[in-house]
Amino acid sequence: xxxxxxNSGPLSVPEGAIASLNCTYxxxxxxxxxxxxxYSGKSPExxxxxxxxxxxxxxxxxxxxxxxxxxxxxxxRDSQPSDSATYLCAVKGTSGTYKYIFGTGTRLKVLA
Amino acid sequence: NAGVMQNPRHLVRRRGQEARLRCSxxxxxxxxxxxxxxxEEGLKFxxxxxxxxxxxxxxxxKERFSAEFPKEGPSILRIQQVVRGxxxxxxxxxxxxxxxxxxxxxxxxxxxxx
Numbered sequence: 001x002x003x004x005x006x007n008s009g010p011l012s013v014p015e016g017a018i019a020s021l022n023c024t025y026x027x028x029x030x031x032x033x034x035x036x037x038x039y040s041g042k043s044p045e046x047x048x049x050x051x052x053x054x055x056x057x058x059x060x061x062x063x064x065x066x067x068x069x070x071x072x073x074x075x076x077r078d079s080q081p082s083d084s085a086t087y088l089c090a091v092k093g094t095s096g097t098y099k100y101i102f103g104t105g106t107r108l109k110v111l112a
Numbered sequence: 113n114a115g116v117m118q119n120p121r122h123l124v125r126r127r128g129q130e131a132r133l134r135c136s137x138x139x140x141x142x143x144x145x146x147x148x149x150x151x152e153e154g155l156k157f158x159x160x161x162x163x164x165x166x167x168x169x170x171x172x173x174k175e176r177f178s179a180e181f182p183k184e185g186p187s188i189l190r191i192q193q194v195v196r197g198x199x200x201x202x203x204x205x206x207x208x209x210x211x212x213x214x215x216x217x218x219x220x221x222x223x224x225x226x
C-alpha cells in the first residue's frame with residue numbers, strides 16, 4: 001500500500017463546476033496535510049493545509065479532513081480554466097523524521 | 113522576503129560528470145527537503161536536512177548521491193558520475209520547523225544528462 005494515494009485522473013469538470021479531489025493516507029498518526037498545485041513544467045505551489053478534522057475554507061478552496069477514515073479532500077468551487085493543473089496531496093509523516101510524503105497527483109482539466 | 117532559491121535552473125552534464133545543485137531556504141527556515149520528479153510522475157522524497165545534520169536520507173540512492181547543509185551557505189545535492197537515468201527535475205523545499213508547518217518549494221533544477 002502506498003503511503004499517500006491519489007487518483008491520477010485526468011478529472012475533467014466544466015467551467016463553473018465544483019472539482020473534488022481526493023487523497024488517502026496510510027500512517028494513522030499523521031497530523032498535517034497539504035495541497036499543492038503544480039502547473040506543467042513549474043514547481044509545486046502551496047494552496048492550503050489542514051490539521052484538524054472537518055473543513056477549512058480559503059476563497060474558492062475547501063480542504064476536508066477525516067482522520068478516522070484517513071482521508072483528505074480538496075474542493076474547488078467555481079472552477080476556472082486556470083485551475084487546470086496537477087494537484088498534489090502531501091502528508092507530514094510522524095514515524096521518525098517528519099518528512100513530507102507526496103501522492104502522485106491528480107490532473108485536473110477545467111473545460112471552458 | 114525571498115522565497116526558496118535554487119540554482120542553476122537548468123543544468124546539462126555529460127555522462128560521468130558531476131552535478132552540483134544548490135538550494136537556499138527561505139529566510140528563517142532551517143529545514144530543507146530534496147525531491148526528484150520524473151516527467152508525468154510524482155515527487156519522490158530524497159533527503160531531509162537541518163543545518164549541519166542529515167535527518168533522513170532514506171530516499172537517496174546509496175551510491176553517487178550525497179547531500180549537505182552546512183552551517184553557512186546553501187544546501188548542496190551532489191550527484192557524481194551522472195548517468196542518463198539521473199535526468200529529472202530536482203526540487204528543494206524548506207520549512208521553519210518539524211512541527212505542523214508548511215513547506216515551500218524552489219523553482220527546481222532541471223538536470224539533463226547527455
